[in-house]
Amino acid sequence: MMNIFTWDVLSGVLRTMIALSTPFLFAALGETFSQLSGVVNLGVDGIMLLAGFFAFYAVFLTGNVWLGLLLAMLVGLVMGLMMSFVSVTLKAQQGISGIGLQMFGLGMSSLLFKVLVGTVTSVTGFRPVKIPLLGDIPFIGSILFNNNVLVYSAFLLVPLSWWVLEKTTLGLKIKAVGQNPAAADSVGINVNRIRYFSVCLGAVLAGVAGASLSISIANLFQDNLTSGQGFIAVALVYFGGWSPVGVLGGALLFSLANSAQLWLQVLGINVPASLAVMLPYVLTIVVLTVAVNRGKQPAALNKQFFRGEN
Amino acid sequence: MKLNRIVTAIVLLAVISATAFAAGEKEAAASTAAKPLRIAVVMPSATTDMAFSQSMWNALLKVQAAMGGPSALELKYSENMFNVPDAAAALRDYASQGFDIVIGHGSQYGSSIREVAPDFPEVVFAWGTDVNNFGLPNVYAYTAAAEQGGYVNGVLAALLNKTGKIGVTGPIEVGDAKTYIDGFVNGVNSVGKNIAISKTWTGSFSDVALMTAAAKTHIANGAGALTGSSQSVVGSIGACKEAGNVLWFGTQSDQATLAPALTVASQVYDWEGMLNDIIANRKAGKLGGDAFVLTLANGGLKVAYNHGFALPADVKAKADAAIAGIKNGSIKATP
Amino acid sequence: MAFKFPVKSLAGREPSHGEGFEFFLRTAIPFLGVIAALLISAIILLFLKTNPIVAYSAMFQGAFGSVNGWSQSLVKATPLLLVGLGVCIAFRASVINVGGEGQIILGALAGTWFALTFPDLPRFILIPGCMTAGFLAGAFWGLIPGFLKARYKVNEILSTIMMNSIALQFMNFLLQGPMMDPEGIKAGTFLAQSARLPPTSWLARLIPRTMLHSGVYVALIFAILVYIFLWRTTIGYQIRAVGLNPRASRYSGINVPFNQMLSLTIAGGLSGLAGVIEVMGVHRRILEGLTGGYGFTGIVAALLGSLHPLGMLPASVLFGGLLVGANTMQRAVQIPAALINAILGLIVLFVSGSALWIHQIIKKRKTAAIVVALPKAAAASEETKS
Structure with a gap:
């Protein structure tokens, strides 16, 4: 029996947690904006895939990670426009159009990968940047302050999103549109414009999430690279009760459970692997059942807005 | 109702044209007559x-x-x-x-x-x-017989290992993912060095992100070499490359192109x-x-050494001996 | 060819004809969406240096151009219809069931377990027994998120997605050990599949040399049952009331959480039934990739059928045919299979986007009806005045 509770193992668990949570954070924070404005975007996974591919492809061709990131954001924007056009302008059933977007992203990314690249190739993605002084703090330094730019941005995005949502007029407008679009409309807020903005913002962040998979974590692209992570990200928004801090908690908890189960296996603790892999999913449901964060759902979530009819 | 007629006309047009195309295609397909x-x-x-x-x-x-x-x-x-x-x-x-x-x-x-x-x-x-x-x-x-190449990879991994730890990243413990890894473990143990092997199963053949995290976990735990099976191991190879000093042993296809400096050998299904x-x-x-x-004996399995990796001659000799032993039956790949 | 639909009149005469027109619109316009999506996809095909006409005719031919094609399309339509019926019931109670994948797996596992445990039962008990086991297991997998939603207000999108992953790992767990085919262990192949079901539990093949099996009848019967359930029973009425207006139904004494839980449970049961029918009719054992993505594509089929049990009959056959035809097209013109997903995605986007059209046309007609009706009403009031 090895000693499980050593500092090394603990710091390893936490480091893996931070790495795993990055794509969830980007995607789920983005989805939070989208949902607060009243639009459920189930297509996050598809956006992550297509954007992840383009990020990879740009780095594959030029070696420039920033170009890859930019392209991923652009692809996210375009797919966000698609989603908002179908769901906001054309008033589609959001859950369904999102599944369409996901299938489209899954198919297009694999198709382009096959036609343009051909076979699995790895690239050099974002490199860790150690923050001076802070990075030298024992234990914490190596976990928190020795990551790459995308990881730092993901965590900085949490307070930033909170600030935008709670302290700015824009945030108030987004929430007003999600709570009561007819009332928002009557005080002169352009409901559709706000929804377009929120969905596109969410999609751009989903694009960054895809890039963080393909040019920061895995440093390659392959068919269905996300394996459904985008759906988990959507679930984490519900988990987080539509607040950036809640989303952070959900992303960290889910990643912690995943990281812990990997460590359990590595350390040779005798648990059947499939049951260990189940752990994050079971834990998420259990925590949500026990925790108290209900009744905050935007009232107009998943509802189409017909001007002058509601 | 004008709109009704338009809708009806479009639907009819689409159906008619689709049937027409279908009929045309049938004849075209019948007339291909080459002899390859x-x-x-x-x-x-x-x-x-x-x-x-x-x-x-x-x-x-x-x-x-x-x-x-x-x-x-x-x-x-x-x-x-x-x-x-x-x-x-x-x-x-x-x-x-x-x-x-x-x-x-x-x-x-x-x-x-x-x-x-x-x-x-x-x-x-x-x-x-x-x-x-x-x-x-x-x-x-x-x-x-995936266990055969697994055994050879295991021998190589054990001989080259300096950290006393080797990691295995698998998808689900079934099929050739299981038999390959069983052979690998057996090969490592046959060398007789005291090496701890830890295994992770991600529960998915395609989850590259989780596979990457699993590989990084092994590396953080001190593994000096990794192997694994399924299409998601490209994530593990990436993790080896990022760490810079963790060796990789491949299976199914020649995976040397993914980490030219760190891949020692791949078992290739030919x-x-x-x-x-x-x-x-x-x-x-x-x-x-x-x-x-x-099998190795009938040439369907090959151990492809990566020429980009400077394999010490004595290690290669022992691996070749293992291949020969499996071929002539004196070594059993699984216990 | 002149279709004439009487204008729905506000005076209340023959409202059913107006509904008939709405029904026509709701079914016809999704088809236009499909055609529009195929036109866009033709551009992608041109980029791949493939003739779209050749490709699409292969698609049509593959799906509906032969007995084999038809039977393939029906084989696909069977699970799509069952899963879609569940989605439809849940949707009527304002619940979104994304848990089809997990429910299919649980149903398949339970049915297989039943058949392998009681292989000696006579056929007429064994087959219904397997189906019941599958239905109950799927229902149980739907009941959990249903209960969590009713009792703890846990969002069902979150919980059903999680339940999918849990079911998948549960199946992996069983197939690695307790349920692994003993023959595979003996042969040293360790394949991720269960033992073969006893032949007495196989569903009959309806056409020789095809996979079309009698499960398609079961699906058909359930479509009618679901229609009767939703429109002809009190519980069905309550479920629909919950979906139409939760607040009003609460005031009128309907137990909203209970009905939502019930609808999710039935939805799970139907998906579980789809799973066990796949096992008994197609695979005859459990193996990897069993769900075939029907848990998700079933949602799309439900949408194509306007979330109506009867509308879903043609919709599931059409969508099944689309899936079959897409594969035929891939074989015929040798394009990467990934394109199929891209095309399906576009179809779903276009079809869901066509909702506005339907809404606006119906609205326009209603306004038109008001315009027609108003002078009459005015005239009538004039008459009473004088």
Whole structure:
């Protein structure tokens, strides 16, 4: 029996947690904006895939990670426009159009990968940047302050999103549109414009999430690279009760459970692997059942807005 | 109602034109009359997966090149056929289109082959990985003794290891992912150094992100070498590369291109010899009834050393000795 | 060819004809969406240096051009219809069931377990027994998120997605050990599949040399049952009331959480039934990739059928045919299979986007009806005045 509770193992668990949570954070924070404005975007996974591919492809061709990131954001924007056009302008059933977007992203990314690249190739993605002084703090330094730019941005995005949502007029407008679009409309807020903005913002962040998979974590692209992570990200928004801090908690908890189960296996603790892999999913449901964060759902979530009819 | 008529007209137009196209296509298909050998293959993942499906597709392309290109051997594929009824439809479709050899490259296609093959007694069917040809005269079964190359990789990994720890990143403990890893563990233990092997299973053949995290976990725990199976191990290879000093041992396809400095060797499934045998048998009038097992001895399995990696001569000698031992039966790859 | 639909009149005469027109619109316009998506996809095909006409005719031919094609399309339509019926019931109670994948797996596992445990039962008990086991297991997998939603207000999108992953790992766990085919262990192949079901539990094949099995009848019967359930029973009425207006139904004494839980449970049961029918009719054992993505594509089929049990009959056959035809097209013109997903995605986007059209046309007609009706009403009031 090895000693499980050593500092090394603990710091390893936490480091893996931070790495795993990055794509969830980007995607789920983005989805939070989208949902607060009243639009459920189930297509996050598809956006992550297509954007992840383009990020990879740009780095594959030029070696420039920033170009890859930019392209991923652009692809996210375009797919966000698609989603908002179908769901906001054309008033589609959001859950369904999102599944369409996901299938489209899954198919297009694999198709382009096959036609343009051909076979699995790895690239050099974002490199860790150690923050001076802070990075030298024992234990914490190596976990928190020795990551790459995308990881730092993901965590900085949490307070930033909170600030935008709670302290700015824009945030108030987004929430007003999600709570009561007819009332928002009557005080002169352009409901559709706000929804377009929120969905596109969410999609751009989903694009960054895809890039963080393909040019920061895995440093390659392959068919269905996300394996459904985008759906988990959507679930984490519900988990987080539509607040950036809640989303952070959900992303960290889910990643912690995943990281812990990997460590359990590595350390040779005798648990059947499939049951260990189940752990994050079971834990998420259990925590949500026990925790108290209900009744905050935007009232107009998943509802189409017909001007002058509601 | 003007709109009604427009809608109706569009729907009718679409239906009529679709039927017209369909009718035209039927005639066009009938008039193709060339005489190359025709092989079709149905695969569960993409032809570019760097693993199981790619190993078969590459072998087919090699056979095609050796026979003189598309004019001598016509190839068709159906990829990503993870849905079995789709695969069954594809198998039947290829057989009824007059393909000479139809390959179901996935162990989940067994029951489909079993149903389709009796209806096309003149067509050769091959499927794997399994050893069961259902007693049908026109079915070949094939499999790979993945534990053999696993054993050799294990010997190499143990001899080169300096940290006392080796990590295994697998998808689900089934099929050749299991047998390869069983052989690998056995190979490591045969060297007699005190090396701890830890295994992780991600529960998915495709989850690259979790596989990457698993590999990084092994590395953080001090593993000096990693191996693993399935198309998601490209994530593990990436983790080795990022760490910079963790060795990689591949299987199924030659994975050296993914980490040229760190890949020591890959076990390669080379279906080419088996395909040539099936083609030759067919010419001789034998349409099935055998089970092929790729082994090191019959050349179906190869250990591809990566020339970019400076392998010490004494280590290579011991690995070659292990290969020879497995070939002549003096070494058993699994206990 | 002149279709004439009487204008729905506000005076209340023959409202059913107006509904008939709405029904026509709701069914016809999704088809236009499909055609529009195929036109866009034709551009992608041109980029791949493929003739779209050749490709699409292969698609149509593959799906509906032969007995084999038809039977393939029906084989696909069977699970799509069952899963879609569940989605439809849940949707009527304002619950979104994304848990089809997991429910299919649980149903398949339970049915297989039943058949392998009681192989000696006579056929007429064994087959219904397997189906019941599958239905109950799927229902149980739907009941959990249903209960969590009713009792703890846990969002069902979250919980059903999680339940999918849990079911998948549970199946992996069983197939690696307790349920692994003993023959595979003996042969040393260790394949991730269960033992073969006893032949007495196989569903009959309806057409020789095809996979079409009698499960398609079961699906058909359930479509009618679901229609009767939703429109002809009190519980069905309550479920629909919950979906139409939760607040109003709460005031009128309907137990909203209970009805939502019930609808999710039934939805799970139907998906579980789809799973066990796949096992008994198609695979005859459990193996990897069993769900075939029907848990998700079933949602799309439900949408194509306007979330109505009867509308879903043609919709599931059409969508099944689309899936079959797409594969035929891939074989015929040898394009990467990934394109199929891209095309399906576009179809879903276009079809869901066509909702506005339907809404606006219906609205326009209603306004038109008001315009027609108003002078009459005015005239009538004039008459009473004088």
